[in-house]
Amino acid sequence: MNSQQTIRLGVIDTDSGFVTVLAKRAEAAGWQLRQATGAVPAPELVAMKLNAVLIDPAVIGDEAWEYLDRICGELPDLGVVVCTSRSTVAQRVRGLRLGIDDWITKPCHPEEAMARVEAVTRRRRRGRSEAEAGPLTAGELEVRPDQFQAFAAGESLDLTRREFELLHLLADSEGQVLERETIYQRVWGYAMAHGDRSVDVFIRKLRQKLEKRSPSWAYIHTHFGVGYRFDPEPAGIVKEEIRAADPNAPEFTDRSQQLHDEVTVGS
Amino acid sequence: MNSQQTIRLGVIDTDSGFVTVLAKRAEAAGWQLRQATGAVPAPELVAMKLNAVLIDPAVIGDEAWEYLDRICGELPDLGVVVCTSRSTVAQRVRGLRLGIDDWITKPCHPEEAMARVEAVTRRRRRGRSEAEAGPLTAGELEVRPDQFQAFAAGESLDLTRREFELLHLLADSEGQVLERETIYQRVWGYAMAHGDRSVDVFIRKLRQKLEKRSPSWAYIHTHFGVGYRFDPEPAGIVKEEIRAADPNAPEFTDRSQQLHDEVTVGS
DNA sequence: CCGACCTGTGAAAATGGTGTGAACGCAGGC
């Protein structure tokens, strides 16, 4: 469904002109970028949770081959694209055999670089369809994409597909307030018709099933006039946390909502 | 080791000079080649069991884009590399976005073409070779890939080829819920058409044959709106659980439901 | 406190997914 997830790309290059333009376009496309101007150790690359890196080996120097070899070997899930000026057939062949996924020659159009990164990422995601996404945990909950189910205390919530997709989206955006339109768009896959109450109904079903298996937690919170927020809270603590969170809180840019929360809680 | 598996490559091109040289080198490397001089329908490509195709869209003509789109859409597991003289950035970007894995410009060195095909096919074939060999057991079942058969209590289930492939896939993913599209993709080798019921029909055939030879086990479970899950369960458990739950029935203290249940049961 | 609007809730109605039997078409063997 949401295979169009944003791409997290690392760029290792010192050609500021190229990088700047690329960054601009990538951000416009919703990608997340990390930049560096020298070799980044493998563990740090892992920490960045990148889908791919775009590297100009020239900025690394003599150890470039060694570095590329190590990256490709240690991070089999990372797409590696080399982008460099002047290269021989022999170098490209060597690089590709080493494990590099694509080799582009500068000067190159940023769109093409992006398209190639995209192609590399796509191919990799497809390759491990089985791996799927890892399970999420929140409060007593465990959301398992490989089972299309959520569990509390080892027991299944018996969610239907839509219920699961909705809960998965919410749990994945823990702490964030999601508007109904956004939720509908992401779960149903198309725009919400004006006046559609489906989201509300499914939220209710989720709350019922959550309550049934995990009564002492509050997971889904309503934000009046906005949408819903997923945030596991042990029952009873609710008031304190909201009061404590208040100073930080005023995130919503809508009307004068913040006031409401205070009043509501205070009463 | 794993990088030295033979690659099955399809070449669609009329540039006999290039193709001849490529074929020579590829064969020297132990690859298996299939050649064509025009568009090859998707089903035929499936039958060839290729890892990748190398296509010059010029030999296909006006329908090249349409053809490439169809190939990429219907055969997600097939690597697609385009190799053509003269192309614009816009064309390359369009192609890569379409699902093409790599785009090379002629004239190109055969070694580089091979290296790029190799890069495209590299990732998804990891660890596939070892999975083939071993027999699987689950419940009373024994799945034997070497015979393309499954047995229960020493008796063959008399599975056809497709039935076996399906059961093998399911048993190999024991406990995991597999979507129909995934199943079709992996067993049939290409994308499932919308509304295709083949998977359902074969599941029924499997269930019949399993029931016949191993009546006291439930192997294949339906997940509504999603797909199927293979998980051997002794049939007895199900009945017991239902019977045990029935007398106690009032499971949850929601509204006034229990009353209804009791009345209903009492009658 | 009122009216307007938003959200929660239960149940009916519509939709759509699954099980199943059977007909069809195709290829390989006799």
Add this chain to the structure above:
DNA sequence: GCCTGCGTTCACACCATTTTCACAGGTCGG
């Protein structure tokens, strides 16, 4: 050519899920 086994497609019945609707309850701005 005819038969047989296999895979595909179709139609229908049944039922789980989803959507819709009406109303109750809550929240907000005056």
